[in-house]
Amino acid sequence: xxxxxxxxxxxxxxxxxxxxxxxxxxxxxxxxxxxxxxxxxxxxxxxxxxxxxxxxxxxxxxxxxxxxxxxxxxxxxxxxxxxxxxxxxxxxxxxxxxxxxxxxxxxxxxxxxxxxxxxxxxxxxxxxxxxxxxxxxxxxxxxxxxxxxxxxxxxxxxxxxxxxxxxxxxxxxxxxxxxxxxxxxxxxxxxxxxxxxxxxxxxxxxxxxxxxxxxxxxxxxxxxxxxxxxxxxxxxxxxxxxxxxxxxxxxxxxxxxxx
Amino acid sequence: xxxxxxxxxxxxxxxxxxxxxxxxxxxxxxxxxxxxxxxxxxxxxxxxxxxxxxxxxxxxxxxxxxxxxxxxxxxxxxxxxxxxxxxxxxxxxxxxxxxxxxxxxxxxxxxxxxxxxxxxxxxxxxxxxxxxxxxxxxxxxxxxxxxxxxxxxxxxxxxxxxxxxxxxxxxxxxxxxxxxxxxxxxxxxxxxxxxxxxxxxxxxxxxxxxxxxxxxxxxxxxxxxxxxxxxxxxxxxxxxxxxxxxxxxxxxxxxxxxx
Numbered sequence: 001x002x003x004x005x006x007x008x009x010x011x012x013x014x015x016x017x018x019x020x021x022x023x024x025x026x027x028x029x030x031x032x033x034x035x036x037x038x039x040x041x042x043x044x045x046x047x048x049x050x051x052x053x054x055x056x057x058x059x060x061x062x063x064x065x066x067x068x069x070x071x072x073x074x075x076x077x078x079x080x081x082x083x084x085x086x087x088x089x090x091x092x093x094x095x096x097x098x099x100x101x102x103x104x105x106x107x108x109x110x111x112x113x114x115x116x117x118x119x120x121x122x123x124x125x126x127x128x129x130x131x132x133x134x135x136x137x138x139x140x141x142x143x144x145x146x147x148x149x150x151x152x153x154x155x156x157x158x159x160x161x162x163x164x165x166x167x168x169x170x171x172x173x174x175x176x177x178x179x180x181x182x183x184x185x186x187x188x189x190x191x192x193x194x195x196x197x198x199x200x201x202x203x204x205x206x207x208x209x210x211x212x213x214x215x216x217x218x219x220x221x222x223x224x225x226x227x228x229x230x231x232x233x234x235x236x237x238x239x240x241x242x243x244x245x246x247x248x249x250x251x252x253x254x255x256x257x258x259x
Numbered sequence: 260x261x262x263x264x265x266x267x268x269x270x271x272x273x274x275x276x277x278x279x280x281x282x283x284x285x286x287x288x289x290x291x292x293x294x295x296x297x298x299x300x301x302x303x304x305x306x307x308x309x310x311x312x313x314x315x316x317x318x319x320x321x322x323x324x325x326x327x328x329x330x331x332x333x334x335x336x337x338x339x340x341x342x343x344x345x346x347x348x349x350x351x352x353x354x355x356x357x358x359x360x361x362x363x364x365x366x367x368x369x370x371x372x373x374x375x376x377x378x379x380x381x382x383x384x385x386x387x388x389x390x391x392x393x394x395x396x397x398x399x400x401x402x403x404x405x406x407x408x409x410x411x412x413x414x415x416x417x418x419x420x421x422x423x424x425x426x427x428x429x430x431x432x433x434x435x436x437x438x439x440x441x442x443x444x445x446x447x448x449x450x451x452x453x454x455x456x457x458x459x460x461x462x463x464x465x466x467x468x469x470x471x472x473x474x475x476x477x478x479x480x481x482x483x484x485x486x487x488x489x490x491x492x493x494x495x496x497x498x499x500x501x502x503x504x505x506x507x508x509x510x511x512x513x514x515x516x517x518x
Contacts, residue, residue: 029293039295044459046291050284081332087269091277095284 016063023056041239044106058092098123099111129155192227275322282315300498303365317351357382444476453487
């Protein structure tokens with residue numbers, strides 16, 4: 001088996017370490033931000049920080065597993081006897097991807113009934129999407145990768161439909177100062193999530209060996225940073241603007257809608 | 260002795276790691292949620308987070324013990340010289356299962372006297388239930404497993420009786436907005452706890468070897484996630500709704516009942 005170069009090894013390791021640091025920093029930013037938003041948005045900020053906290057844990061584990069899976073001797077990389085545990089990513093996504101949709105629904109401040117029904121439906125679709133992707137990720141043949149990847153696209157497209165069509169009326173009801181940001185958050189979700197299948201299928205369209213490995217590892221890392229940390233900043237900005245709008249329209253509204 | 264496959268090893272390890280991450284995330288969610296509920300329910304939220312925090316600690320230990328108990332060489336799993344410490348589960352349950360019942364009693368907001376007497380009685384029954392199960396878990400013969408498992412069912416059935424009959428009057432006194440959720444919490448307790456004996460007796464009814472091991476480890480993990488994290492979300496939702504109901508009926512009632 002062709003081994004990765006020391007340059008590729010370092011690039012991937014440093015990308016993992018960078019992402020751990022960014023996710024931890026994002027977590028603290030979101031949890032400090034909790035005290036700056038109205039009661040109605042505190043749960044959204046809690047969940048936003050949980051997503052990056054869970055991702056930070058998994059990037060720490062991924063970086064450790066990456067180190068344990070390789071032996072470096074005089075700048076030459078060889079495989080150790082312990083395999084690299086790539087499943088950490090899927091374990092992470094299984095937990096965080098549903099929560100990302102919950103963040104968005106919570107910050108939109110829908111009715112309690114709509115919040116519950118949309119959170120459950122979108123959460124289950126997201127878990128299904130991730131669950132169907134994993135057999136494809138560990139598949140050896142390209143055809144299996146296409147099969148599971150294709151199946152995983154069904155819940156993904158359903159989520160896209162729900163975000164653009166199912167939420168459109170609720171988007172129009174957002175205060176004007178936050179409406180553009182809510183639309184941006186929906187677009188960031190769809191575009192950053194679209195990046196995952198591109199990386200996923202890179203392994204099925206001729207990209208091979210160590211280049212494919214590097215593209216997959218660094219690609220997923222960049223996608224995670226945008227989908228979780230950058231997306232979370234948008235959620236915080238929306239919560240701040242909606243808090244301001246609530247205070248202008250009725251000083252007690254934030255309290256009444258709590259959680 | 261038949262050794263588990265690398266796929267089974269990884270599935271179990273990833274289930275442990277997933278559960279550690281979920282329990283930590285749940286803990287932080289519950290402790291942040293403390294600031295969103297009335298004074299009367301803050302102790303319930305503290306305890307809810309303690310349960311998942313204790314579970315997170317034990318899952319971290321279980322995952323470490325699992326790693327230490329095995330040696331992976333080129334994708335083949337062999338036993339190391341150190342045994343897998345399964346007792347972490349019982350140590351965890353001995354502490355967390357009584358606390359789960361305390362959570363439920365605290366969030367129901369009974370009189371101080373009833374809270375104390377029910378918490379002590381149910382807590383002792385739960386500790387007895389776990390304590391009687393352990394000799395069966397480590398028993399080698401199926402008959403011993405049946406014996407201790409059967410004895411453990413006596414306090415379990417007593418708890419079920421207390422939840423459905425002993426608490427029924429108190430359930431009817433809950434504010435209407437929270438009553439359905441309190442009933443759901445009782446049902447989640449009984450159903451998720453019923454899953455443990457099913458897993459327990461899987462080892463006594465013919466399921467053998469590595470399949471039994473995988474079913475037991477993953478089964479207990481799923482049961483813990485439902486009984487502790489999902490149950491805790493219900494407790495939080497009950498606390499939020501009761502806080503709102505208290506504020507509507509009397510703005511100071513939440514404060515007056517503070518534990």
